[in-house]
Amino acid sequence: MGVTHTPLTSQSSEPHRWVIARGLGRSYGDAAQCSGGVVVDTSAYSSIGLIDPVTGLVEVGGGTSLAAIMRVSLASGWFIPVSPGTRHVTVGGAIAADVHGKNHHRDGSFCSFVASLTLVTPAGIFTISPDEDAELFWATAGGMGLTGVVVKATLRLIRVETSWMETDTERCDDLDAVMSAMEEADHNYRYSVAWVDCSSRGKHLGRSVLTRGDHAPIGALGLANATSFIDIPAESRVRVPFTLPLSAVGPHTVQAFNALWFRKSPKRKCGAIVPLTSFFYPLDGINEWNLLYGRRGFVQYQFVVGPQHADVVRAAVGMMGPAGIPSSLAVLKRFGPGDPGPLSFPIEGWTLALDFPAGLPGLPPLLDRLDELVVGVGGRIYLAKDARLRPELLRAMYPRIGELEAVRDRVDPDHVLQSDLSRRLGIGQKVPS
Ligand SMILES: Cc1cc2nc3c(=O)[nH]c(=O)nc-3n(C[C@H](O)[C@H](O)[C@H](O)COP(=O)(O)OP(=O)(O)OC[C@H]3O[C@@H](n4cnc5c(N)ncnc54)[C@H](O)[C@@H]3O)c2cc1C
Structure with a gap:
């Protein structure tokens, strides 16, 4: 679809040195905002590949909305495995928030159905999965965009007989x-x-x-x-x-x-x-x-x-x-x-x-x-x-946040990836004790 991927770069002399991805802006707070920095519009990464008729695997762009996927997938009897309360969210946003639906007690959250994804980071471009660089994969699952920009993902859809x-x-x-x-x-x-x-x-x-x-x-x-x-x-x-x-x-x-x-x-x-x-x-x-x-x-x-x-x-x-x-x-x-x-x-x-x-x-x-x-x-x-x-209160609520910060230091040593949320809550920064 003609979109080239280049690593996100950091030069401290540039005025707009911070970067965060934005999907359809359906998060309610400041997660997809970046005052003084650059907000990446991911709508160019919108694509839907062919659905494997046996496994339900499909490759989609990170900026594709769940609404667009279901319009295509329902026609051949496949559906989104985890649906939040609106279908107007992107695949990248669903991965970054590891969104849940009404079926979490049975099926878990969105990233349990992500077979692999391609992530653009300041350190390079990575294709990762639960088996390949699992640390980076799981830090990205729910990582609120702080490990990079998801440009592509392979999802496992579920079979349905009707809509x-x-x-x-x-x-x-x-x-x-x-x-x-x-x-x-x-x-x-x-x-x-x-x-x-x-x-x-x-x-x-x-x-x-x-x-x-x-x-x-x-x-x-x-x-x-x-x-x-x-x-x-x-x-x-x-x-x-x-x-x-x-x-x-x-x-x-x-x-x-x-x-x-x-x-x-x-x-x-x-x-x-x-x-x-x-x-x-x-x-x-x-x-x-x-x-x-x-x-x-x-x-x-x-x-x-x-x-x-x-x-x-x-x-x-x-x-x-x-x-x-x-x-x-x-x-x-x-x-x-x-x-x-x-x-x-x-x-x-x-x-x-x-x-x-x-x-x-x-x-x-x-x-x-x-x-x-x-x-x-x-x-x-x-x-x-x-x-x-x-x-x-953040670190008491998320006691494993240090794991995300360590992975981020690996793929984003200059801390280019920041949002208003990450700065407000001190994610990636030492909080004075
Ligand atoms: C009516 C309504 C009902 C909802 N119900 C639920 C629900 O039931 N369950 C639930 O879990 N959530 C729910 N949500 C919240 C919503 O699903 C999440 O906030 C989701 O992340 C929004 O996706 P988005 O594409 O709009 O992302 P944005 O709001 O644009 O961004 C959200 C986060 O994702 C990051 N991000 C976006 N795109 C990418 C990308 N390509 N690569 C890397 N990071 C990226 C952003 O940096 C940001 O941190 C609901 C929201 C609304 C408005």
Whole structure:
């Protein structure tokens, strides 16, 4: 496709000596920004090779979006192995954040399905895999772009018979009920996710809607769908037309919306057939949905704690109501064991993702308290969604970060690869003790 790869070079006399890659900018914080430096637009590295009809292996460019891959792959019965909540992310961004989906408890994260990748670094160009320079491969998996620019990767896709999902949905009256349901039966489903109402209180604290499912086999589709086993998803035309001056999402609207959503959901419904896009990517249904939060925007916060620390999830959900800061969207999932990446976010346990309208008084101290709770039990927050963590907590959350820094010193001795996130958190720099 006519793109040449040259190693990233550093000359300290140049004004723009720092470099970081950017995909589709779907990380919520400053991971793909580089004040005073160069942000590499990876859209030129967009390509999709032929899918091996037996193994599902396909070579794709680092700047290719998951949306583009699935448009091609679904036609021949292959699908993305790990889908985050939006399909508008690039392969490079998915590798750099080692993204997880609703199937982590079964399948692990994105990089478990990366057979090999080509990385452009200041020290040269490397083709690496879990067997070839495994250290550099796993440092890149979740390494937030700090080991180089992924220009190419070979992914292992999964086989699907249809573009539909067969789902079971149930309402759970409180947080304990949903957590028990997930512990008892998540292993029966490939995908599982719970929407949690963080504005409910008392005995309904954390009431939830739990949705689980798998790819629908052809036999599960009724006659009505028999002619469209594979329906290639079209992009949504619905969009928020402009930035609202004030957020449409405040404590009262959140409470009203949550109550409505909970009641509207079926008490229990098994075997519903739904399109794959509404199951995996509900937010992609409204373009620029973020504008609903007004000029101040919103804050995302996601943490994970071990399976024995469900109490931290309970405390987190319990803190928000009394503080008058209910999360506008709260999603609970269970992770299986993490992969070997030293900066990869998932570890086995509970993960809770929370959205808050920015600028609410009391939000910064609430999130600081949450950080303390999480780090106190050996948990961590997700850097792809962070813009505010205190740097002194990073090394406690990611105790193996030194491994990433050592690899980076090998491929980037002059520390050309930097982002606003890496500088804010002191990644690659000694933190004064
Ligand atoms: C609605 C929504 C839902 C989401 N749901 C989930 C979810 O369920 N699970 C989850 O894990 N994440 C989720 N995310 C976060 C998102 O998947 C990650 O932030 C992902 O990294 C974004 O990819 P991107 O291409 O937009 O990368 P960017 O946001 O542009 O960059 C993210 C990081 O990747 C690096 N990077 C980008 N391209 C390359 C490259 N070619 N080579 C090397 N490094 C590169 C950047 O330097 C940066 O550090 C969600 C985000 C949104 C907006």
